[in-house]
Amino acid sequence: MNPINTLLQHDIDHLLALDSAHVWHPYASMTTPPPVYPVISADGVYLQLADGTQLLDGMASWWCAIHGYNHPVLNQALNEQAAKMAHVMLGGITHPQAVALCKKLANITPAGLEKVFLCDSGSVAVEVAIKMAIQYWYSIGQPNKHRMLTLRSGYHGDTFAAMSVCDPVTGMHHMFQRVLPQQLFVPSPRSKFDQPLLEDDLLAMQQLLEQEQHSIAAVILEPIVQGAGGMKFYSADYLAGVRTLCDAYDVLLIADEIATGFGRSGKLFACEHAAISPDIMCVGKALTGGYMTLAATLTTERISDGICNGEAGVFMHGPTFMGNPLACAVANASIDLLLSQDWQANIIGMGQTLNDVLAPAREIPTVAEVRVLGGIGVVEMREPVDMAALQSNLIKRGIWVRPFGRLVYVMPPFIMTSTQLRELGEGVVAALRELAAQR
Numbered sequence: 001m002n003p004i005n006t007l008l009q010h011d012i013d014h015l016l017a018l019d020s021a022h023v024w025h026p027y028a029s030m031t032t033p034p035p036v037y038p039v040i041s042a043d044g045v046y047l048q049l050a051d052g053t054q055l056l057d058g059m060a061s062w063w064c065a066i067h068g069y070n071h072p073v074l075n076q077a078l079n080e081q082a083a084k085m086a087h088v089m090l091g092g093i094t095h096p097q098a099v100a101l102c103k104k105l106a107n108i109t110p111a112g113l114e115k116v117f118l119c120d121s122g123s124v125a126v127e128v129a130i131k132m133a134i135q136y137w138y139s140i141g142q143p144n145k146h147r148m149l150t151l152r153s154g155y156h157g158d159t160f161a162a163m164s165v166c167d168p169v170t171g172m173h174h175m176f177q178r179v180l181p182q183q184l185f186v187p188s189p190r191s192k193f194d195q196p197l198l199e200d201d202l203l204a205m206q207q208l209l210e211q212e213q214h215s216i217a218a219v220i221l222e223p224i225v226q227g228a229g230g231m232k233f234y235s236a237d238y239l240a241g242v243r244t245l246c247d248a249y250d251v252l253l254i255a256d257e258i259a260t261g262f263g264r265s266g267k268l269f270a271c272e273h274a275a276i277s278p279d280i281m282c283v284g285k286a287l288t289g290g291y292m293t294l295a296a297t298l299t300t301e302r303i304s305d306g307i308c309n310g311e312a313g314v315f316m317h318g319p320t321f322m323g324n325p326l327a328c329a330v331a332n333a334s335i336d337l338l339l340s341q342d343w344q345a346n347i348i349g350m351g352q353t354l355n356d357v358l359a360p361a362r363e364i365p366t367v368a369e370v371r372v373l374g375g376i377g378v379v380e381m382r383e384p385v386d387m388a389a390l391q392s393n394l395i396k397r398g399i400w401v402r403p404f405g406r407l408v409y410v411m412p413p414f415i416m417t418s419t420q421l422r423e424l425g426e427g428v429v430a431a432l433r434e435l436a437a438q439r
């Protein structure tokens with residue numbers, strides 16, 4: 001990276017003053033703005049701060065930047081597409097990048113998911129999935145099947161329907177109670193990843209399905225990895241059991257693979273751990289390798305036929321920027337790039353390194369549990385972390401990790417070398433040890 005590409009201190013101060021006056025950050029106060037760090041460029045696995053500091057990126061910008069930053073192949077895809085056509089409406093028009101992407105997604109996702117609806121972001125993909133499920137049942141003459149059944153500790157996005165299936169406590173449902181659709185919740189699975197199903201773990205879901213099957217349109221869940229709602233990894237047997245229950249009670253299964261999709265859990269899609277196909281699946285986040293906002297909702301011919309043979313005859317949704325060619329082009333390039341490598345061996349190696357390097361955190365008295373799956377490493381603390389203190393400690397070590405609640409976790413770009421992964425993990429452990437000693 002170019003070391004001359006930095007800002008003077010007084011320009012940095014000006015930037016931060018304008019930021020705190022005008023830029024509302026995610027889940028942040030505008031009244032007492034939290035510290036933010038100005039990043040002016042990013043390359044490979046490093047973010048460069050305005051003062052020239054390089055940070056090793058443990059977050060892949062919220063699961064997205066799987067190939068790292070400033071990747072020549074993705075840059076080229078974007079530039080070539082920009083020179084042809086940056087955008088065109090998808091209503092009544094098609095274009096090669098959208099066609100290629102939908103075909104590719106149908107090919108690589110679990111069997112049966114053949115119909116692809118492109119949309120703008122993960123939350124919208126979840127809205128679309130929920131609308132598909134409801135419109136399907138309505139269209140085939142069962143309008144009472146409109147509720148969602150979901151797991152506690154889930155996270156599905158921040159728009160209204162998506163929020164209605166997020167964990168009610170962390171999603172602060174009480175504030176939105178008057179307008180949120182009331183959904184059905186069962187406890188988060190207790191059966192851990194790589195372990196068999198614990199007796200009774202599916203009982204609550206079975207009982208609710210037994211009682212409420214005539215009002216339930218779909219079960220919606222994050223397969224195997226519950227992400228932003230708790231970073232929990234659960235048993236493939238549980239997921240397989242949910243599929244069986246959905247079939248038995250004639251309820252659809254929506255798999256939200258927005259965080260897990262494209263290799264992160266060690267399979268291309270987390271549903272593969274249980275060898276199941278959902279009726280509807282959402283992808284997003286890593287879809288474009290972190291370049292553009294894009295997501296997709298996939299479904300089966302049974303669902304698309306049900307909807308399109310029904311009252312409306314069409315699916316009632318159509319985003320303005322649907323199938324944006326720049327986003328589709330970079331998604332096509334990102335998926336091809338992923339599949340051109342031995343990505344699975346790489347993720348397994350990442351998991352082994354993360355396991356090794358995070359293991360010593362178990363001896364820190366403030367740490368409750370350490371767990372790793374695929375390219376995800378989680379240190380769960382006993383108490384919520386002091387985010388500002390931990391983050392400034394990590395930044396001094398040249399590391400970018402953003403904890404939330406009791407969770408300190410990493411999900412680095414897939415291109416991170418094992419030496420860099422060690423540096424990342426050791427830095428996290430050292431920071432947690434130092435903060436524990438200061439208590």
Ligand SMILES: *Cc1c(COP(=O)(O)O)cnc(C)c1O
Binds near residue numbers: 257
């Ligand atoms: C991030 C996420 C979403 C929401 O995606 P956005 O692009 O932020 O709207 C939905 N579901 C899961 C599992 C996610 O991790």
